[in-house]
Every structure is written in structure tokens, then in C-alpha cells.
Amino acid sequence: MTALVTLVCASWLHIGEADAQTSASAAQHASLASVDVQSLLKTARSGDAIAQLKMGDLHMQGRGVLHNYSLAAAWYSKAAKGGNAKAQRKLGLMHLRAEGVALSYPDAIMWLGRAAHGGELAAFQDLYHHYTSVEPDPAAVQKWQEVEAGLKQSLEQDNENFAELLDKAKAGDAVAQRRVALRYEKGRGISRDFAAARDWYLAAADQGDVRAQDNLADLYLAGTGVERDSARAARWYQKAADQGFARSQYSLGVLYLKGLGVEQDAERAADLYRQAATSGYARAQTALARLYRRGEGVEEDQGQAFNLLKTAALQGFGPAQRSLGVMYQFGYGTEIDDVAAVSWYQKAAEQGDAKAQENLGFMYQAGRGVDKDYGLAMEWYRNAASQGSARAQNKIGVMYQFGKGVGADVEEARRWYRLAADQGYKQAQLNLEALGEVQ
Structure with a gap:
């Protein structure tokens, strides 16, 4: 089994290299300097690729965390596997320079290639440099030039499609409004604009679009592009939950459990988790199981906790797999079974x-x-x-x-x-x- 990290001592050359402008680097440093590291770490551990990318950047620069290339590479790897093109490029360059990972041209080319296909245009320049100066290969250069040309044509088409989508949104189409908002939020084919994302989500949410209501609540809860407002987030989650949207039922349950934007109420949290769990939502099944484990908001019931965790674990949800491993290891709701515990820990660990x-x-x-x-x-x-x-x-x-x-x-x-x-x-x-x- 290959270890996730390999400690390598190497001097750091900024991953942006020649194509990274000084102003952009300064802006990034300023942004990272103001980061709440513990909050960012929590978000990164939850699987957020952007937060994982930022954690990698912090470790590369030693800002508020240990200056360590291996830790940076580990976070870039997580973000890269989550589809983040910037992280894919950075991880590829680290493999080229043996910074925090083993020197590996195949791995470097794989990640740079994924980044290029993902729209990270600077990765094309990295590939051209490699195939002209490191491992000369005119055919490979031509191949990537064709890929780049195709990507640019696709981006132009995306811009045309976005114009059509925007027209539909302006005409009052709720689904189009939500899709426009998502494009602005994620910066897909256009410049990221959280204020515009909020406005378009609001337009769709006011028409009852359940996903827009849920996404708008997320923005208010995180304070992304808007002033953080847990109470407003709770109201929008409630609107979507009332329509039976499992994710919002779960998210609203979290707010009730923690007393964020609503009066703390563990029984109400359990009820909301139960609604979402009935729809097969693995996060809610896991959260409800933990309430049964602790006897919080419900009567303690280790057997019920075990059954809920197994249902969620069989869906491939990592935290449920890990918690199921704990149940087997210590005999909560089932017989002690170390072999089963190891099996479930392994599944979660590999995620x-x-x-x-x-x-x-x-x-x-x-x-x-x-x-x-x-x-x-x-x-x-x-x-x-x-x-x-x-x-x-x-x-x-x-x-x-x-x-x-x-x-x-x-x-x-x-x-x-x-x-x-x-x-x-x-x-x-x-x-x-x-x-x-x-x-």
C-alpha cells in the first residue's frame, strides 16, 4: 500500500512560476493571511475541494500552519481527486519537482492533463514545457495544442449557451435562474460573482425552486457573498424542507441541534433527521444514529443506531462506515467483531x-x-x-x-x-x- 505522504526536503519554487503574476500572488497571500484556519480545516475535512486547495496553499507557505510540502501535497491530492483543476495542476507540478511527493513524470503528466481538460489553461503551458524541454515529444505537443484549441472553442460555446440561459432567467424561468446562479457561484465559464449568485438564487427561490432555496440557505449559513445570517439560512432551509427536500431537512436539523438561527431543540433535530433519513439520505441516517447512540433528543437505542449506520454505510458514506466500525469494535448494538471493525474502518479510511x-x-x-x-x-x-x-x-x-x-x-x-x-x-x-x- 502506498503511503499518502512522502517526506521530501526540497526548496519551494512557487507553483504559479513564470505565469503567476505578482499581483495575483499578493492577493492570494492577503486572502490566506486572513483565513480562520480551524474553520477552514473543518470545511476541508468535510470534503470541500476549495477548502482543501486552500489548506494546501497554507501548508506550502507556512501561513498559520506547519510549512510542510507533504501536508500541502496531501491536501492538493484530496482537492484534485475531487475535481479541482487548480489543485490538479499544483499536484502535477509537485510531482515534477519532487516536492512533498515522489518524483514521477507519469503522475505529473496525469494530473497536469486532468487540469488542462478541466479548463486550467496554465496547465497547457506546463505540458508544452515538459514535452519540449524535459521529454521532447513533438507529437505530444501537437496533441495538447489540439486539446487546448478544442477547449477554447468549447468555452466560447459555453459563453454563447450562458447568454441563452441568462435570457431565459430574465424571462422568469426558475430553473434557468437557479442554473445562472450556480454558474456565478462556481465561476463556470464566467467570472465568479457571489452577489449575482445570491440575487439569482433569490429570484428562483421566491418562485419555490427547492434547490435554489437550499443553495441560498447555504450562502447565508456560510456567509458566502452575503452577510452571514443563520436565522435567514434556517428560514430558507425550512421552505425547502417543507417541500420534502432531504438535504434541507438534514441541514435544518443541524441548526436545531446546535441552536444556530433557531432555538436549540434536539427533539426537533431528531425529527428532521428522521424525515431525511426516510428518504435515504445517508448524512441524516448517520446523524440520527449518533443521537440514538447518545440518547440526545431520543431515547438511547444502540440497536437502532447500529441499523441506521449500517444502512448509511452500505451507501458508501465514509463517516457512517467509520462509526459502524466503532460499533463493531466496542460491541455497541451488536457483538464485538474486530474483523468487521477493520473492514469498515478500511472502507472509510480509503475515502x-x-x-x-x-x-x-x-x-x-x-x-x-x-x-x-x-x-x-x-x-x-x-x-x-x-x-x-x-x-x-x-x-x-x-x-x-x-x-x-x-x-x-x-x-x-x-x-x-x-x-x-x-x-x-x-x-x-x-x-x-x-x-x-x-x-
Whole structure:
């Protein structure tokens, strides 16, 4: 199994390189400097590709986080796999330069090619440079020139199609209004404009378009292009929920559980989760299961929690797979079954779930459900640690301190303990104190 990260010492050359304008770089630095890292990290862990891209940028520049190419590459990889063309290009360039990842021309070309196909025009220049200066191949240059020409023609067609779509939206077509809003929100074929996105979502939402109502609520909840307003988000989620839209039912349930924009009410949250769960929405099934696990808003029922988690896990939802693994490991709502626990942790871990990766690392370290294997334990701990898991960072420190699967190295142990301790992880702080380091 290939480890997610490979530590490589290399000097950083800005990924934008010659085509990156100084003003654009300065703007990016200013934007990153004002980032709430913890909020961004939470969003990135939820699977948001833009947030994952920004986390990669922060690690590349060492702004508010550890300056580390491997961590940057790990986040770029997640965003790239999520289809983010900018991240695909950056990951491709890192493979060309062996920055945080192994030097690999095939991987570099694969990611640059995906970025180019995804509309990241600068990736074409990277490909031309590679096939003229690094691995000369006139046929490859011609191939990518043809792809670029086709893409530009497609973008021109998109612009024409957008004009037609905009005409329909102006004529009052709610679906067209929502699609125009989405184009503005995502910057697809046009310049991103959150204010325009809000206005068009509002126009469609006022006509009862359920997806527009849900998307508009998202904007207000996140404060994207509008002033953050949880109460207004709740109202729009409610309108969509009343039409039976499962995603809005779930999102409104989250607001009731946390008391955001509405009076906190765990029973109401459970009811909304139940409505969405009945529609087969895996996030809601998982959230409702956790309420049953804790007895919050409902009577505690481990068996019901287990059944809900299994239903969601069978849909491929990573957090449910990880939680189902916990149920099997500790015998909540079912018999203890370490083999089943490992199986579900593995499924979630392979989707990038940091907690599942850390849990799977423990199972390999302890030899529960699998043969004891410190090497695989370390690999999974590293995967989790690359996403900021303090528990995994602390466990890597323990592995280095006591030479489990690696050569004993107290200084390397200290380094990992510090990473976890800096996040407030108490056990890591105690471990440092035991090594004579005053916190």
C-alpha cells in the first residue's frame, strides 16, 4: 500500500512560476493571511475541494500552519481527486519537482492533463514545457495544442449557451435562474460573482425552486457573498424542507441541534433527521444514529443506531462506515467483531476519513482483527496526521519514541508530540513533559 505522504526536503519554487503574476500572488497571500484556519480545516475535512486547495496553499507557505510540502501535497491530492483543476495542476507540478511527493513524470503528466481538460489553461503551458524541454515529444505537443484549441472553442460555446440561459432567467424561468446562479457561484465559464449568485438564487427561490432555496440557505449559513445570517439560512432551509427536500431537512436539523438561527431543540433535530433519513439520505441516517447512540433528543437505542449506520454505510458514506466500525469494535448494538471493525474502518479510511485512518492504524498496532503490523499502523497514522489529526500525530510520536516499526528516534518523537501539543492535545503535552520539555 502506498503511503499518502512522502517526506521530501526540497526548496519551494512557487507553483504559479513564470505565469503567476505578482499581483495575483499578493492577493492570494492577503486572502490566506486572513483565513480562520480551524474553520477552514473543518470545511476541508468535510470534503470541500476549495477548502482543501486552500489548506494546501497554507501548508506550502507556512501561513498559520506547519510549512510542510507533504501536508500541502496531501491536501492538493484530496482537492484534485475531487475535481479541482487548480489543485490538479499544483499536484502535477509537485510531482515534477519532487516536492512533498515522489518524483514521477507519469503522475505529473496525469494530473497536469486532468487540469488542462478541466479548463486550467496554465496547465497547457506546463505540458508544452515538459514535452519540449524535459521529454521532447513533438507529437505530444501537437496533441495538447489540439486539446487546448478544442477547449477554447468549447468555452466560447459555453459563453454563447450562458447568454441563452441568462435570457431565459430574465424571462422568469426558475430553473434557468437557479442554473445562472450556480454558474456565478462556481465561476463556470464566467467570472465568479457571489452577489449575482445570491440575487439569482433569490429570484428562483421566491418562485419555490427547492434547490435554489437550499443553495441560498447555504450562502447565508456560510456567509458566502452575503452577510452571514443563520436565522435567514434556517428560514430558507425550512421552505425547502417543507417541500420534502432531504438535504434541507438534514441541514435544518443541524441548526436545531446546535441552536444556530433557531432555538436549540434536539427533539426537533431528531425529527428532521428522521424525515431525511426516510428518504435515504445517508448524512441524516448517520446523524440520527449518533443521537440514538447518545440518547440526545431520543431515547438511547444502540440497536437502532447500529441499523441506521449500517444502512448509511452500505451507501458508501465514509463517516457512517467509520462509526459502524466503532460499533463493531466496542460491541455497541451488536457483538464485538474486530474483523468487521477493520473492514469498515478500511472502507472509510480509503475515502480519506482521518478518524478511520487513525482507528485502522490502532487496529494494526494492536493486532486486532488483523495481524500486528507496525509498518501499516505507521502508514495509516501518517495519513491521518497529514490531515491534522492530533491523536495520530501523538501516536506517531509514541512509535518513534519506542521504536515501533521505525528506528527509535526521540527527537522525531518530540517533533510529532509538538505538532499534537500545539493543537491542545493533552496526552502529547504530557509526553513532552515526560521527555523533559516544559510546556
